[in-house]
Amino acid sequence: MLTRRQLLRASAAAPILLNRAPQLFAAEYDLVIKGGRVLDAAQRIDRVADVAIRGGKIVAIRPNIASSSAAEVIEAGGKLVTPGLIDIHTHVAEKELTPAQCLSTGVTSQVDGGSRGALNVDELIKVAQNAPNRVRILLNISGRGLADGGTELLDIDKADVPAARRAVERSRDWIVGIKARLSRSVAGEHDLEAVRRARQVADPLKIPIMVHVGDTASPLPGILALLRPGDIVTHMYAPAPHGMLDDNGRVLPQVLDARRRGILFDVGNGRTAHWTWEVAERAIQQGFLPDTISSDLTAAGLTDQVINLPNVLSKFLLLGMPVDQVIARATTNAARAIPELRSYGTLRTGAIADVAVFDLREGDFDFVDNYKTRRTGHRKLVPYAVVMGGKRVNNA
Numbered sequence: 535m536l537t538r539r540q541l542l543r544a545s546a547a548a549p550i551l552l553n554r555a556p557q558l559f560a561a562e563y564d565l566v567i568k569g570g571r572v573l574d575a576a577q578r579i580d581r582v583a584d585v586a587i588r589g590g591k592i593v594a595i596r597p598n599i600a601s602s603s604a605a606e607v608i609e610a611g612g613k614l615v616t617p618g619l620i621d622i623h624t625h626v627a628e629k630e631l632t633p634a635q636c637l638s639t640g641v642t643s644q645v646d647g648g649s650r651g652a653l654n655v656d657e658l659i660k661v662a663q664n665a666p667n668r669v670r671i672l673l674n675i676s677g678r679g680l681a682d683g684g685t686e687l688l689d690i691d692k693a694d695v696p697a698a699r700r701a702v703e704r705s706r707d708w709i710v711g712i713k714a715r716l717s718r719s720v721a722g723e724h725d726l727e728a729v730r731r732a733r734q735v736a737d738p739l740k741i742p743i744m745v746h747v748g749d750t751a752s753p754l755p756g757i758l759a760l761l762r763p764g765d766i767v768t769h770m771y772a773p774a775p776h777g778m779l780d781d782n783g784r785v786l787p788q789v790l791d792a793r794r795r796g797i798l799f800d801v802g803n804g805r806t807a808h809w810t811w812e813v814a815e816r817a818i819q820q821g822f823l824p825d826t827i828s829s830d831l832t833a834a835g836l837t838d839q840v841i842n843l844p845n846v847l848s849k850f851l852l853l854g855m856p857v858d859q860v861i862a863r864a865t866t867n868a869a870r871a872i873p874e875l876r877s878y879g880t881l882r883t884g885a886i887a888d889v890a891v892f893d894l895r896e897g898d899f900d901f902v903d904n905y906k907t908r909r910t911g912h913r914k915l916v917p918y919a920v921v922m923g924g925k926r927v928n929n930a
């Protein structure tokens with residue numbers, strides 16, 4: 535019979551042996567992505583290297599990590615290896631567009647841009663809870679959001695500040711900001727009042743506001759004057775009336791000043807009157823590049839104009855932006871734009887292993903703006919493999 539002391543010693547030793555045994559036989563890494571061009575603006579990395587993942591995290595980026603040290607290998611020679619994409623303006627309220635579809639194109643984190651408001655946001659929270667990727671929400675300042683037929687602020691009293699504040703407080707894990715859609719068709723003459731009410735919700739909670747601009751009742755400078763550092767202007771390249779350019783095609787001084795103050799400018803491709811090649815081109819020629827590039831993807835966008843975020847990113851390759859800068863707008867910069875997503879969008883050691891692998895195809899590819907004006911580009915980002923939290927989620 536064992537003495538009490540022997541028993542204690544035996545039971546103390548057992549868990550250690552049990553813990554160690556599996557690791558003795560397991561591969562050093564769960565997954566290694568080999569030989570791709572690794573782009574991570576957060577670390578100023580743009581070089582061919584291998585990326586090693588263990589326990590759902592990035593553990594190394596260096597040349598020549600042996601395949602034999604990995605349980606699984608993705609051969610990425612000739613491809614781009616980037617942080618999982620972050621799409622800060624999407625819509626996931628429709629059954630026909632699922633977060634899984636976005637994830638399959640490299641989008642490991644996405645933000646719903648105001649599909650629902652305080653009265654019906656639980657629908658969106660349910661989508662986010664069941665999503666295979668990371669879905670967060672910008673709460674529409676109007677109670678029912680897009681479920682109101684796209685005219686949610688024509689009656690400004692639908693923007694109920696206490697109700698919106700309570701909705702955010704109830705769901706801080708999911709709701710990361712406030713959305714206000716300001717076009718005349720949505721808000722009539724109430725654009726500035728809608729921003730003021732969004733402000734009243736967002737400021738005490740220290741969360742950002744995203745405003746949707748383009749064809750607003752008020753000129754853009756009046757809207758920008760109500761924004762604070764960290765707020766986001768989506769549909770930045772919306773055409774006149776009340777776009778970011780003056781009559782001579784120059785970026786308005788108030789827009790330059792807003793950027794200097796820390797207000798962020800986002801693309802939001804979408805489908806109707808949100809951007810033209812001409813506005814984007816003129817602004818970019820003057821050095822006014824987007825802070826973030828987002829899709830504004832809806833179910834209809836899956837087959838019309840938007841397609842997916844990598845397709846939208848490819849439009850900015852056509853407009854002359856280098857590929858590393860384009861990827862930064864949907865990774866590093868996007869993570870910085872949404873405070874709750876700040877730790878994502880990078881391949882830094884210790885970060886959650888969200889990774890996208892792309893083919894950068896060469897050829898002739900047609901792309902369109904919101905007026906279906908066609909331009910032909912010669913490079914296109916095509917999703918090849920996606921890793922979410924260290925696990926490969928689709929195959930090429």
Ligand SMILES: [Zn+2]
Pocket residue numbers: 623624625647804830
């Ligand atoms: Zn939208």
